[in-house]
Amino acid sequence: xxxxxxxxxxxxxxxxxxxxxxxxxxxxxxxxxxxxxxxxxxxxxxxxxxxxxxxxxxxxxxxxxxxxxxxxxxxxxxxxxxxxxxxxxxxxxxxxxxxxxxxxxxxxxxxxxxxxxxxxxxxxxxxxxxxxxxxxxxxxxxxxxxxxxxxxxxxxxxxxxxxxxxxxxxxxxxxxxxxxxxxxxxxxxxxxxxxxxxxxxxxxxxxxxxxxxxxxxxxxxxxxxxxxxxxxxxxxxxxxxxxxxxxxxxxxxxxxxxxxxxxxxxxxxxxxxxxxxxxxxxxxxxxxxxxxxxxxxxxxxxxxxxxxxxxxxxxxxxxxxxxxxxxxxxxxxxxxxxxxxxxxxxxxxxxxxxxxxxxxxxxxxxxxxxxxxxxxxxxxxxxxxxxxxxxxxxxxxxxxxxxxxxxxxxxxxxxxxxxxxxxxxxxxxxxxxxxxxxxxxxxxxxxxxxxxxxxxxxxxxxxxxxxxxxxxxxxxxxxxxxxxxxxxxxxxxxxxxxxxxxxxxxxxxxxxxxxxxxxxxxxxxxxxxxxxxxxxxxxxxxxxxxxxxxxxxxxxxxxxxxxxxxxxxxxxxxxxxxxxxxxxxxxxxxxxxxxxxxxxxxxxxxxxxxxxxxxxxxxxxxxxxxxxxxxxxxxxxxxxxxxxxxxxxxxxxxxxxxxxxxxxxxxxxxxxxxxxx
Numbered sequence: 164x165x166x167x168x169x170x171x172x173x174x175x176x177x178x179x180x181x182x183x184x185x186x187x188x189x190x191x192x193x194x195x196x197x198x199x200x201x202x203x204x205x206x207x208x209x210x211x212x213x214x215x216x217x218x219x220x221x222x223x224x225x226x227x228x229x230x231x232x233x234x235x236x237x238x239x240x241x242x243x244x245x246x247x248x249x250x251x252x253x254x255x256x257x258x259x260x261x262x263x264x265x266x267x268x269x270x271x272x273x274x275x276x277x278x279x280x281x282x283x284x285x286x287x288x289x290x291x292x293x294x295x296x297x298x299x300x301x302x303x304x305x306x307x308x309x310x311x312x313x314x315x316x317x318x319x320x321x322x323x324x325x326x327x328x329x330x331x332x333x334x335x336x337x338x339x340x341x342x343x344x345x346x347x348x349x350x351x352x353x354x355x356x357x358x359x360x361x362x363x364x365x366x367x368x369x370x371x372x373x374x375x376x377x378x379x380x381x382x383x384x385x386x387x388x389x390x391x392x393x394x395x396x397x398x399x400x401x402x403x404x405x406x407x408x409x410x411x412x413x414x415x416x417x418x419x420x421x422x423x424x425x426x427x428x429x430x431x432x433x434x435x436x437x438x439x440x441x442x443x444x445x446x447x448x449x450x451x452x453x454x455x456x457x458x459x460x461x462x463x464x465x466x467x468x469x470x471x472x473x474x475x476x477x478x479x480x481x482x483x484x485x486x487x488x489x490x491x492x493x494x495x496x497x498x499x500x501x502x503x504x505x506x507x508x509x510x511x512x513x514x515x516x517x518x519x520x521x522x523x524x525x526x527x528x529x530x531x532x533x534x535x536x537x538x539x540x541x542x543x544x545x546x547x548x549x550x551x552x553x554x555x556x557x558x559x560x561x562x563x564x565x566x567x568x569x570x571x572x573x574x575x576x577x578x579x580x581x582x583x584x585x586x587x588x589x590x591x592x593x594x595x596x597x598x599x600x601x602x603x604x605x606x607x608x609x610x611x612x613x614x615x616x617x618x619x620x621x622x623x624x625x626x627x628x629x630x631x632x633x634x635x636x637x638x639x640x641x642x643x644x645x646x647x648x649x650x651x652x653x654x655x656x657x658x659x660x661x662x663x664x665x666x667x668x669x670x671x672x673x674x675x676x677x678x679x680x681x682x683x684x685x686x687x688x689x690x691x692x693x694x695x696x697x698x699x700x701x702x703x704x705x706x707x708x709x710x711x712x713x714x715x716x717x718x719x720x721x722x723x724x725x726x727x728x729x730x731x732x733x734x735x736x737x738x739x740x741x742x743x744x745x746x747x748x749x750x751x752x753x754x755x756x757x758x759x760x761x762x763x764x765x766x767x768x769x770x771x772x773x774x775x776x777x778x779x780x781x782x783x784x785x786x787x788x789x790x791x792x793x794x795x796x797x798x799x800x801x802x803x804x805x806x807x808x809x810x811x812x813x814x815x816x817x818x819x820x821x822x823x824x825x826x827x828x829x830x831x832x833x834x835x836x837x838x839x840x
Contacts, residue, residue, distance in 0.1 A: 194435070195427045195530075197643040198242035200623045202808060205239045205246075205254050212253035213237070214720060217769050220666025220673045221249055222625055225768060225791045226708035226806050228338060238806060240623045240672070273356035274300035279333060280758060282366035283346045287753030288797040291339035292363065295759065296322060296351045301331040305354040308336070310363070316343035322351070338804050339757055341797070366758050367749065369742030372829040373593040383582035384575045384820050387813060389618050390611035391537065393574050397547045397581075397607065404585045407598060409548040413606075414690055415683030416541035418629045420615040424448030424527035425639045427510070428455055434490045434517025435510035437638045438474075438497065442504060444529025445539035451504060455493070455522040457486055465492055467500040474503060478519060491515025508634035530639060533619035542611045544687050549584055549603040551595075556602075559698030560834045561691060561785070562827055563606035566649040566684070566703065566775065568613030568624040569809045572792055573704040575820035577607045580827040597828070600835040604691060604698065609684050610649050622810060627684055631677050632669040644670040647682050650703075650774050653689070654679040655781045656717035656726045657773035663720045664770035675773050688775055692783045700834045701779050701787045702827055706819070707807055709794025711745060711756045713737045714780040714787060716764035717772045725765045726777060737786065738762070740833045744788075747829035751822035754794050764789065788830070792823045 202224075207213045213235060217223065222245075224238040246254065280295045290312070298304035306322040322334035346363045388396070401408045424444035429435035440448030453474045458466075465479040465488045476493055478486040488496075490509045497507035505527075509515035531539075550557060562580065564573035584603065587594040597603075608614055612628040626646025630637060637645075651658065651665035651673050658665040658675040665675040680686050692698055715726035729737060738761070745756045760767050764774070776787030793811070795804035807815055 194431050195639040197621070197640055198244055200240050200242050200621075200643065202238060202240055202623070203246075203256065204236045205241070205249070205256070206236065207253040213769075214663070215252045216249065216254060218663045218666075218720065219249065219252060220668050220671025221245070221254075222672025223769070224708065224809075225705060225710055226795075227768065228804075240625070274298045274304055274353050276304075276306065276351050276353050276357035276359040278349065278351055278359045278361040281349045281361045281363045282758050283342065283363045284339070284366045284749075284755040285345070285753070286749070286755045286797070288341075288799065290342040290345050291755075292318070292342050292346045292349070293336055293339045293366065293758050294322065294349055294351065295333055295335040296359065297331075297333040298353055298355070298357060300353065300355050300357075302326050304334070304357070306334045306351055308349050308351050310342065310346045310349045312342055312346040313344040316346070318342055318346075335759060338795075341802070367742040367745040367755065367761075369739065369744075369746040372743060372747040372750070372825075373596070373832045375587065375593050376591050379591055380586045381579070381583050381824075382821065383586070384579050384817065387571045387810070387816065388574060388578070389537075390542065390608050390614050393578065393607040394545050396578055397545045400547060400581060400585055404588075407549060407551065407585055407588060409553055411546040411548055411604070411691075413544040413546060413687040415686045416543060417610075417612050417683050418627065419443075419539055419541040420531065420533065420537060420612050420628065421445050421539040422529040422531060422628070422630070422642065424451060424529045426453055426525045426527045427639055428453060428493075428522045428525060429490060429510070429517075429519050431510040431638075432513050434515075434519050435513070436490050436494050436497075436507050436515075436519065437510060437634070438505050438507050438527065439634075439637070440505050440527055443539065444527070444531065447504070448527055449529055451527045452524050453505070453522075453527065454524040455519055457484075457521045460484060465496050467496050467503070469500075469503060473524065474505065478521065486518060486520060488519055489515055490517055490519055493519055508637075510638060511635050530642060531616075531620060533615055537615060537619065544606065544609065544611065544684070546691065547581055547605045549581060549598065549605065550601060551599045553602055555695070555697050557600060557697065558700065558834050558837050559602045559604060559695055560831050561604045561606075561698050561701040562704065562830075563609050563688060563701070564704040565608040565610055565614055567705060568610050568617040568626065569622060570706040571617070571810045572706050572816045572819050573790075574607040575816065576704050576790070576792060576823045576827060577605045579820050579824035581605050583824065583828060584831075597831050597835050601831055602695075602697060603831060604695065606688070606691075609688060613646060613649075625672055626674065627682060629682060630669075631674075631681075636670055641670065646674070647676040648673045649682060649684045650705075651675040651772060652680060652682045652685040653773045653775050653778040655773075655778040656715070660772075661719050662717040662726075662770060662772035664717055665772040679773065685775065689778065692779055692785060696783070698783070698785055699837060700830060701776065701785050702830055703776055703787065703789045704823070704827075705789055705791050707793025707809055708760070708791040709754075709756050710760045710767060710789065710791035711741050712762065712764045712767060712776075712789040712791070713741070714763060714777050716770070716774045716777045718765050718770045720770075725763075726781065728763070737788075740786070740830070741788070743833060744826045744829040748822045748826040751825045752818055754822050756794060760791075790823055790826065792819045
């Protein structure tokens, strides 16, 4: 697929596959409780609306599926309020509205049809066919593909036209279609009379990855792993293999798994005040308590006092003795009181004109649920350097994961690869060759703070934990919306530069941060590229959806102008290497990355302003790829492809880690064969 080219989009509600939702969250959120979020499949009426959805900062996953009726399905994580805000952009849930019917395409004079790609692949579920073609009649053409295969297998399917930003980009099958046996020939016919035939080639093809000897060891991950467990694994591997590894402490400490303690006093939205501690909750903020009291006499002034950890606000009273202090007056009085360890603000955008009633003593809380042994201190991100020659004389390979906190499978890919490389070095010649000829840098978790929040508090967390929101967007019920999307915080093709696919809204799912590289997480990744200039290859491991991508990753909406495309030779190298790596992935359990999901980000997904692979490629010349682990699974009963989610049952997550670790090791093999042009 060459981009988002469909004419309409349909959203279908799907069951979340998350395994760790907030069990204590009520079905209906209270004033201080975040709204529950759901993983849904969303819909918009046309490509322009889809672009608005991306540009709005909606928390979209990397799983977009064109449909035979001309629609596009896109998975997203949304709360009811967020979904309501997306409706004006055209987003709906399945069943709420019928997708507009596709316009009737007019019969044209005989057109010319060109088959651009026809490939077959065999997965664990059988044979599948993928076809892309184009017509001189453009999007008006109605194209149908018929195929013939071994043992008399035949089939037929409609190709879907794709138009992006007004430009016709061809037709394709919306997803690979099953075939009874290996397809051999396809014929694409047009209602306008055009026809074309082509032999079907095997996908992914590519060069055969290194063969490992008998006794090759693998399968070293047995559970999803928290940041502390990942760091311990890195240190343990270094202890076991000191001659082959170094542990690199990246220089920029993260904010830490910590928040300021808060209390919501009053009844929003009419009269409420949010009190926030100056100290983080773990550093004393959680010890504070606030109360609003009626002094019990008429005509008393508003007063604020502190006694140890207790702050008492004595409300003003009128002549009858009734409280008369407004929310705005209480907030101002708290902020004006000298030496108080808290600040106060009226609730969201309410001006605070409502009168506050007394509130019993209320303990402040940072609302963090992790056990006490989970560190609240700023985190040191670790990289494990692997190789026989870790001296800058070998081409470097950087593998980094979990920029997005909820992607629990991705660190396992890097850990499994590291274990295989080290444990097989002594006995397996192919592994020894890799460690002799490359210099490998593995960062299992770029975003440890967000990962902890995903494990213990809000499993859908995408961003880090740094809250850049003003007071109006910082009451406790909004805590699941804070943070920066680390993979939108880089400095090439950024939101600041005018590219789309990131948000300036601090609550947006793709919030780019207050500035480029504002976050230590993104600075750590770039520090590695700057410090170790021999790094020539990088793999940014994400989930889910089954993509394999490379730059350019962003475009400007007006004219859909992308970052500069690689040269034809570079593009061929990206593709050739990708097919070799995908072959290694498929060899593990038969999972095949679709051809229409292999290519530049802007061609196969959407614009992602300020992503890390773009900065690595354009500023450092690093061949930067992105995995989206977690390919769709074929449901033979329903005859359809189904998504796996961010946190599938561990049996599936384990299988994904195994196959993409094989792909990551194949990338290291590509690097081992690399020669500077």
